Amino acid sequence: MWEKFVAESTRATREIVTDAAQFLPHLLEMLIIVVLGWLIAYVLRAILRSILRLTKFDRFSEHTGASRLLNQAALPSSSELLSRLVFWVAWLGFILLGVGVLGIVGLQQHISNFFGFLPRLFTALFVFFFGFLAASFFSRAALLAAVNADLPSPRLISSTIRTLLIILTISMAFEELELAEHTVLVAFALIFGSLMLGLALAFGLGGQDLARRYLERRFGRARKEEREDELSPL
Amino acid sequence: MAEESILTDDFLRELMNVGEVDILVGMPTYNDAATVGQVVQAVRAGLIKYFPRQRAVIINADGGSKDATPELVRAASISDLRQPSGLTALRTLHSISTQYPHGGENGQALRLLLAAADLLRAGACVVVSADSVNIEAEWLDRLLRPITNGSADLVTPLYHRHRFDGLLVRNLLYPMIRAMYGKRVREPYPSEFAFSGRLGSYLLGQDIWSEDGGNSGAEICITISALAGNFQVAESFLGSRGRIEHGPADLVHAMRQTVGVSFWLLDPTFPAWSATTGSQPVPSSGGGPQVTLEPLRINRKRLHQMFQVGVAELEPVLKSILAPPTLAELQKEAAAPQETFRYPDDLWVRTVYEFAASYHKSVISRDHIIQALAPLYRGRAYTFLVENIDATGEQTENKVEDLCLTFERLKPYLLEMWDGRK
Amino acid sequence: MKLLRSKPRHPPFVGFADFYFLGSLNLVMPQTAPWYQDAIIYQVHARTFYDSNGDGVGDFRGLAQKLDYLQDLGITAIWLMPFFPSPLRDDGYDIADYRSVHRNYGTLEDFKSFLDAAHQRGIRVIIEMVLNHTSDQHPWFQESRSSRDNPKRDWYVWSETDTRYRGVRIIFLDTELSNWAWDPVSKEYYWHRFFSHQPDLNYDNPAVREEMWNVMKFWLDMGVDGFRLDAVPYLVEREGTSCENLPETHAVLKELRAKLDQQFPGKMLLAEANQWPADLRPYFGNGDEFHMAFHFPLMPRMFMGLKLEDRKPITEILQQTPAIPDGCQWCLFLRNHDELTLEMVTDMERDYMYDEYARDKNMRLNLGIRRRLAPLLDNDRRRIELMNGMLMSLPGTPIIYYGDEIGMGDNVNLGDRNGVRTPMQWDGGWNGGFSAADPESLYSPLMLNPVYGFQAVNVHSQKRFEHSLLSWMKRIIKVRKSAPVFGSGSIEFLYPANHRVLAYIRQLGNETVLIVNNLSSAAQAVELDLKRYKGNILIEMFGRNIFPRIGDLPYLLTLGSYQFYWFRLRRI
DSSP: OHHHHHHHHHHHHHHHHHHHHHHHHHHHHHHHHHHHHHHHHHHHHHHHHHHHHHTTHHHHHHHHTHHHHHHHTTOOOHHHHHHHHHHHHHHHHHHHHHHHHTTOTTHHHHHHHHHHHHHHHHHHHHHHHHHHHHHHHHHHHHHHHHHHTTOSOHHHHHHHHHHHHHHHHHHHHHHHHTSSHHHHHHHHHHHHHHHHHHHHHIIIIITHHHHHHHHHHHHHHHHHHHHSOOOOOO | OOGGGTSOHHHHHHHHHHOSOSEEEEEEESSOHHHHHHHHHHHHHHHHHHOTTSOEEEEEEESOOSSOHHHHHHHTTOTTOOOTTSOOOSSOOEEEEEEOSSTTOHHHHHHHHHHHHHHHTOSEEEEOOTTBSSOOHHHHHHHHHHHHTTSOSEEEEEEEEETTSOHHIIIIIHHHHHHHHSEEOSOSSOSSEEEEHHHHHHHHHSSOOSHHHHSSOHHHHHHHHHHHTTOOEEEEEEEEOOBOOOSOOOHHHHHIIIIIHHHHHHTTTHHHHHTOOSOEEOOEESOOOEEEOOOOOOOHHHHHHHHHHHHHHTHHHHHHHSOHHHHHHHHHHHHSOTTTOOOOHHHHHHHHHHHHHHHHHTSSOHHHHHHHHHHHHHHHHHHHHHHHTTOOHHHHHHHHHHHHHHHHHTHHHHHHHHHSOO | OOOOSBOOOOGGGOOHHHHHHHHHHHHHOOSSOOGGGSOOEEEEOHHHHOOSSSSSSOOHHHHHHTHHHHHHHTOOEEEEOOOSSOOOSSTTOSOSOTTSOOGGGOOHHHHHHHHHHHHHTTOEEEEEEEOSBOOTTSHHHHHHHHOTTOTTGGGBOEESSSOTTTTOOOSOTTTOSOSEEEETTTTEEEEOSSOTTSOBBOTTSHHHHHHHHHHHHHHHHHTOOEEEEESGGGSOOOTTSOSSSOHHHHHHHHHHHHHHHHHSTTOEEEEOOOOOHHHHGGGGTTTTSOSEEEOTTHHHHHHHHHHHTOSHHHHHHHHSSOOOOTTOEEEEESOOSSOEEOTTSOHHHHHHHHHHHOOSGGGEETTEEOOOHHHHTTTOHHHHHHHHHHHHHSSSEEEEETTTTTTOOOOTTSSTTGGGOOOOOOOSSGGGGSOSSOGGGSSSOOOOSTTTSTTTSOHHHHHTOTTSHHHHHHHHHHHHHTOTHHHHOEEEEEOOSOTTEEEEEEEETTEEEEEEEEOSSSOEEEEEOOGGGTTOEEEETTTOOEEEEOOSSOEEEEEOTTOEEEEEEEOO
16 A cells, blocks of 8 residues: 555656656746847847937837827837837747747647737737827817817817727727627717717707807807908918 | 929029029919009019119919919010000019919918029019008018118018007017017018028028928018028018908918917027027118007907817816916916906916927927917907007007017026926 | 001011011012112211321321222211311311311312212212201301391391290200300391301291202212201291291201202202101101101110110110101111210110219210220120121111221210210321321320220221121121111011010011020020921021021020021021
């Protein structure tokens, strides 16, 4: 009994030791790959940084307006952002490569899935990012235009536009990720439809008076203005 | 954009025929058939009367008029035409016309005129507005004389204006440009002005003909570039400024053309304006600016209302442009009832400077910054109207002078914000 | 149908009608033009040309000796300045005897032999005739003033008061206070439009008219070919008028012309009247008054156009020039014995001319500039050639002032207009070859400066070289004489967009000549609208080189500084 136990234990231990002995080089390999990957990624980032600096990428992005958007999103400069992104993607790739070396069954599959998913993730992030920026830009543009054109409820107009754009962005991003695309689409359609209906009802019923007053004010004033002297700002 | 792309072959041929000139009269037009004939006649009479010996050319740059404006210019150009006044020209006077693509916007027209002046080696150029209803032959003399006698490189006009005409010029453009560049140029956005060939060539070589400055507001670009480039600027009194209004004035558009362009130019001219303190008058001839006092019917209530709505509704936008104390003060003022509401000089100047600094840092879209200033300007315009409703011309002038001094006094505040973070 | 010499018109309106009109004219065109239309006139004073007897003053014998030179130059007529006996208080325009020669210049016999010698060489002679007034030394006036009842009393205009003809302008404002002068002998006033020593003849008196015709007849019988009639607008006076250009004056002139045509066909009358072309037009009448008249306003405008580098002054004045009757002709000149007159220009133009051509006040005289051609043009050969080119190609008979063919200078230090009347410079020797007299006894000092002096500018040295101004003048005269179109053709201006180029077409019968002048000191390109002459080739008239055929496109020419072209259009 005891002997059997000892024999089993010895065998198990030997197996573990053997396994460990088999596994340890893999681990070492992985660590080396990860460290090497960090080095390579670091060098890549440095190279990219100097290339971008040499090609005056920041000025280019300033001209295209991207810098302004990044600035507003409290992100670092575009060249810095790009270098960091490359660094992380490269290093992450090496880490995953290292993990793959471990030879853990199942993990391999996930890793290849991850690499396959990566481009779409980037695209979705991209859509997200610019979608949010566009939403804030256009909602502000609408707000300013409405204020300067003396339209009623500029904030309402502005936030409506912002909401719609954000929803649109989310649905686009989800579609890109191929996640619950139908749900999102339906949700978008529902919200958009109800919003329009709500607006129609608001203007049609609740806002009847408001709408009338507004129209009166617009055209009534226009007629009155003609009798006033034009004040040229220049 | 290369120069050859803005001068067509036909135009170039006409320029060849004109040859070297002493005086170039530029006339940008866009649907000005009602007034252009009269303007050309006045220009011709002015040239014959005051510059009979100089070689001159009238160049019309037309933005694609639909009302036969260029034909009218050419018809008035018959070189052997006998003047009704009995004046005959010593020389052939060419009047040529060419098209430029951007309908209605002066920038490309001015650039084209500068290119023509450079090619023709014009010693002096004058730009006249084709929609003027009261241009006189004397204007040519008054604008060109300081150039031809070598005492100035840029001559801007002084007009006889109604005291409530040109509120944006008086409340923002004149005081700010004066504070920035140290020269008291009353009309930094002139419709009629003259410049030397030397300045013309300099302007043509400047990087101001891009989308921002080149299409609209080129006049203010020219004034500021001349000031920043240390050219001699002079002023000449012309008379009253009569214009045909083509449509209702769009405040935001006007602000883009003027305030936007002057904010935009603060960047490239930083070395020039950051070193300037105080201001000097520029030499002027023919009397100072005068104001008329006829009462005007103006909807002051609406100005105030639009200001109030603007401050309230634009709070999120203003937050990213204005410093918190300024915004708080502004909101406090905006909360006041119409009767007691005033937009004080000090607050207005700080507002403008903070907008300029935000524009420089592009805290949000630069166009949005300019748009956000429009409602605030309405509040300032309201204040100006109310404060001067019973004032004499002199008192109004004093008020403008006070504002200018405030702009000059607070200039270090702008410099502080320019580099540092708010 | 009258031949239109100068057709005022504007470029856009040059149309088919004009062309048709010109075409129809060709059918009635006389085959050969009168001699004065094709003439090239040389203006000279006997005093200034050549001194044959060594007394320091030029004379007719000298002039006759130099006829070979003039024949070689190619001129076809000589216009002689007044040579009659005279107290010479107005350059001989104050005549004391109409039927003789001033002793300084020789005898009547000398004149006759000069005239014959000229005719032998095919050179015609035009002399001066002063109709309006005589010298107060003339025997007629001496008689007339001797008493109020003298038979010659009413040969002049006498008056008891000086208030008649009030408001008539005084011409010599610098020297005269009134048109009336008091005669202490007969105690009356006499009328004079010019100097007080030049009493006006009374043309209301038939005896005066008859006598003046007899005077002219005297010279015509001798063989002179024409008269330059001086001061013609002032012959007759009428109360309440300006006493200028009166119908009665025209009647007197028409009477003279009728007698001339009747008794001496082929002789010519040339009017001297410094007037605007439109005011001059009546002196041509209906072809029954003067044959020729000076075109005074054109000359200053040619100088002005050159300085402005702009054709406008020239085209403008020629547009304003009225058409003249068939057989009549304008006389064109660049310079003459008087100052470059600026009476026929506006104040603005006069100021410009003074500033550009006579900055030195010493160069100005009366309303004009007392300078010769070469100094006016800064002795610039290209400009001298261009101006002569225009003189020879614009419609009219050209007059060359003596010495200008070699580019003589002027001496503004001599008083009055004497600076442009210095002796002709023949060679680099004694007195420039003009006279054997002592230099001190010459009628006028010679030009001596290193630029224009006789040693630098003279006939002898210029004859030696093909490229000299004199040789060039000979060539251009020859070319001009080769084409009658220059004398009597019509003119039509082209108005190329380049205003520094003056271009025109002269046409006579089927002969067409295109003239293109560059008034600018810089090279120019010009596009000429010659569509109507499509298919013609151009032949440059000096070198007879062929230029490209005229096509549908505007004809492109490039011209160097002050360059000009004369092209004959030929359809081959």
